[in-house]
Amino acid sequence: MSSIVIYTILSLSGLGAAAAVILYMAARKFKVYEDPRIDEVEEVLPGANCGGCGYPGCRAFAEAVVKAEDLSEFYCPVGGNETMQQVAEILGQEIEEKEPQVAVVRCAGSFENAPAITRYDGPASCAIESMLYSGETGCPYACLGKGDCVEACDFEAIFMNEQTGLPYVIDHNCTACGACVEACPRDIIELRKRNKKDRKIYVACVNQDKGALTRKACRVGCIGCGKCVKVCPFDAITLENSLAYIDPVKCKLCRKCVAVCPTNSILEVGFPPRRKKAKEKSESVQSESKGEN
Amino acid sequence: MKRAYRMNMLKTFTKGGVHPPENKLSGNKPIEKLGLPKQVSIPIAQHIGAPSTPVVNKKDKVKAGDIIAKSQGFVSSNIHASVSGTVSKVGEVMDTSGFRKPAVIINVEDDEWNDSIDTSSDIIRNISYSSQEIVDKILEAGIVGMGGATFPSHVKLSVPEGKKIDTLVINGVECEPYLTSDHRVMLERTEEMLIGVKLIKKALGVDRVLIGIERNKPDAVDHITNFVSEEEGMEVYPLKVKYPQGGEKQLIKALLDREVPSGGLPLDVGVVVHNVGTALAVYEALQKNKPLIERVVTVTGKSLSKPSNFMVRIGTPVKDLIEAAGGLPEDTGKIVSGGPMMGKALNSLDVPVVKGTSGILVIPEREAHRAEEFNCIRCGKCVDVCPMGLEPYLLKQLARLERYEECEENAIMDCMECGSCSFTCPARVPLLDYIRFGKTNVSQLIRNRKQK
Numbered sequence: 001m002s003s004i005v006i007y008t009i010l011s012l013s014g015l016g017a018a019a020a021v022i023l024y025m026a027a028r029k030f031k032v033y034e035d036p037r038i039d040e041v042e043e044v045l046p047g048a049n050c051g052g053c054g055y056p057g058c059r060a061f062a063e064a065v066v067k068a069e070d071l072s073e074f075y076c077p078v079g080g081n082e083t084m085q086q087v088a089e090i091l092g093q094e095i096e097e098k099e100p101q102v103a104v105v106r107c108a109g110s111f112e113n114a115p116a117i118t119r120y121d122g123p124a125s126c127a128i129e130s131m132l133y134s135g136e137t138g139c140p141y142a143c144l145g146k147g148d149c150v151e152a153c154d155f156e157a158i159f160m161n162e163q164t165g166l167p168y169v170i171d172h173n174c175t176a177c178g179a180c181v182e183a184c185p186r187d188i189i190e191l192r193k194r195n196k197k198d199r200k201i202y203v204a205c206v207n208q209d210k211g212a213l214t215r216k217a218c219r220v221g222c223i224g225c226g227k228c229v230k231v232c233p234f235d236a237i238t239l240e241n242s243l244a245y246i247d248p249v250k251c252k253l254c255r256k257c258v259a260v261c262p263t264n265s266i267l268e269v270g271f272p273p274r275r276k277k278a279k280e281k282s283e284s285v286q287s288e289s290k291g292e293n
Numbered sequence: 294m295k296r297a298y299r300m301n302m303l304k305t306f307t308k309g310g311v312h313p314p315e316n317k318l319s320g321n322k323p324i325e326k327l328g329l330p331k332q333v334s335i336p337i338a339q340h341i342g343a344p345s346t347p348v349v350n351k352k353d354k355v356k357a358g359d360i361i362a363k364s365q366g367f368v369s370s371n372i373h374a375s376v377s378g379t380v381s382k383v384g385e386v387m388d389t390s391g392f393r394k395p396a397v398i399i400n401v402e403d404d405e406w407n408d409s410i411d412t413s414s415d416i417i418r419n420i421s422y423s424s425q426e427i428v429d430k431i432l433e434a435g436i437v438g439m440g441g442a443t444f445p446s447h448v449k450l451s452v453p454e455g456k457k458i459d460t461l462v463i464n465g466v467e468c469e470p471y472l473t474s475d476h477r478v479m480l481e482r483t484e485e486m487l488i489g490v491k492l493i494k495k496a497l498g499v500d501r502v503l504i505g506i507e508r509n510k511p512d513a514v515d516h517i518t519n520f521v522s523e524e525e526g527m528e529v530y531p532l533k534v535k536y537p538q539g540g541e542k543q544l545i546k547a548l549l550d551r552e553v554p555s556g557g558l559p560l561d562v563g564v565v566v567h568n569v570g571t572a573l574a575v576y577e578a579l580q581k582n583k584p585l586i587e588r589v590v591t592v593t594g595k596s597l598s599k600p601s602n603f604m605v606r607i608g609t610p611v612k613d614l615i616e617a618a619g620g621l622p623e624d625t626g627k628i629v630s631g632g633p634m635m636g637k638a639l640n641s642l643d644v645p646v647v648k649g650t651s652g653i654l655v656i657p658e659r660e661a662h663r664a665e666e667f668n669c670i671r672c673g674k675c676v677d678v679c680p681m682g683l684e685p686y687l688l689k690q691l692a693r694l695e696r697y698e699e700c701e702e703n704a705i706m707d708c709m710e711c712g713s714c715s716f717t718c719p720a721r722v723p724l725l726d727y728i729r730f731g732k733t734n735v736s737q738l739i740r741n742r743k744q745k
Contacts, residue, residue, distance in 0.1 A: 118391075118640055121663040123723045128730045133640060134391030209393070 052177025078175040101176035108204040109142040110164035114218035130185040138217035152183035193248040199270040208241040222265040228257035305533035306543040309680040319600040333608030334386035342368030358407030371435035375586035375606035377405040391640035417580040427496040434578035439570030443649035465506040466539035469632025474589040479513040489576035537711040541566040594655030596622035612642035626661025667720040675714035685714035692731025
């Protein structure tokens, strides 16, 4: 009886020892060197695997960062400057701080402002609808409202507003990963500089048609009148193809352009209500610019 | 031929196909000349390939038949003024998709024609051109495939070296429900059309011509058979009624039992296919010196008071056609350019008739909308009916998941968008919408690969 026990122990430990030797040799032979910093970098990344940095997942980003000599090309939009600072510390490099950004929907063609003139029956996808035709409203640049951007967002930062049929960005959740920008077939969503208290001034229109056509299709479309360009004291507004664009970096949020816009295409978000004085002032600006004409 | 008719051994293609209700409401309505509109808008891109460049300016006087836009490159086509008058502007006009596209807009004044055009109705039978002259003339006259694909015709007639063509197939199938423009051309312009066929035959240097016509047009079959009975090398075949027999690959399979390889052209099996409307345009271009400036358009619909076939100048707004056919019915739900299977819904009635407009279909509200979509039940009906032997349910799913490489492996580019799959699906899954989406992305993929 005891011999069975002894043989069993001996043979199993023999097998174990042999296997250990083989595994050890194999491990030596097929060893792959991996930079330990990759793990460290991955540790500090948010782990959302959103692809906002341009790499397929956080691990791939970490590998690329460790290999790279210069960090200026890399940016994790989700973690922001804080994360990039940590990454730079691990790699012993210095980085410049980047401006935080937020997604902005540049269309105000709600059901009321740009009523539908046709009905679309196809699959609920902006990509498919935009391939087929100009959309339900009269504006061939407008938001189609099928929510491709909502589907693309990994951070629950964008939702369709049932009342307007337009997507609505929750600034607090938005990480500026750019997934919605990519998903929008009409290039309506733009990443703009994030201002203090999430204040925003932007042209909520991308219609490049001439004024009369835009006006016909939508009540709040930019008609390219150029009043905002004249009134802007910082040269932040440019006019191209009958469409005004406010440079988010140059804009100092003075709100002068909002007051002069005849179609209310320029939106101000997050500001306290205007005091009466400011209103009068802006009106005088308006009359001045008229005088110039 | 007569024998085949009697013995019920009608030819057709083998793979797939569906039988949508025919609804050929305007089949017995003779072609009427539509009055001139007040203004025409002639888009400069009415064909597949490079858009043409306008050669007229604002305030220029033009006569019908004058060239207004020159073709750019080999796969492109000339555009001619379809009316006489003054160019009001070189601007934009809405196309079928609702986007604005460049166009020449002409205010109509009188009806003067370019002096070189023979406007008499005499039929000129004598063919005095060499094959190269025929191709050059077709290029000059801006003729494109009139079946709807609008591929420039001279390209199809310029056979690349190393390819041998033995058969010319003339497509008189008109398998799309409702449409009757080809039917009327075959009945009323038979002789002219057949002279056009002879011209194409000469340009290609082939001996054999097969004319395929679906059996639902027995008058056209008989009529054309009488005309060609004495011609050598011309045969007329009545075909079983099945959609999409008018697709060139399906027609070749039906008539010659040859299969065009995946990604290939009819040229690869020694065949060239032309539509009967194109043949008529070729006749007019060569024998009458008249460029492609008008075409037959079917205006039809169940609630329309007067479904008709009109001879329409290119650039006429669609609303004029509907007005002439008895006005827009009250219960209109959708207006489609083309047939119900492959046509495109229109956004606006200001869209002009172009070279590829074979019909305008007014669909009543009760039939205009899609039924609610349910889950795919894997019945495989879409696979059964696909005339190209594809698997629509799979392609749809792959396209939806953006797996475009796999779409390409599964031959998505062979799809000709006939819509048989969506038509037959019992769960009303919008298969074709997704497949078309996949095709767009796969062709983008292929283009990117070529650039590298």
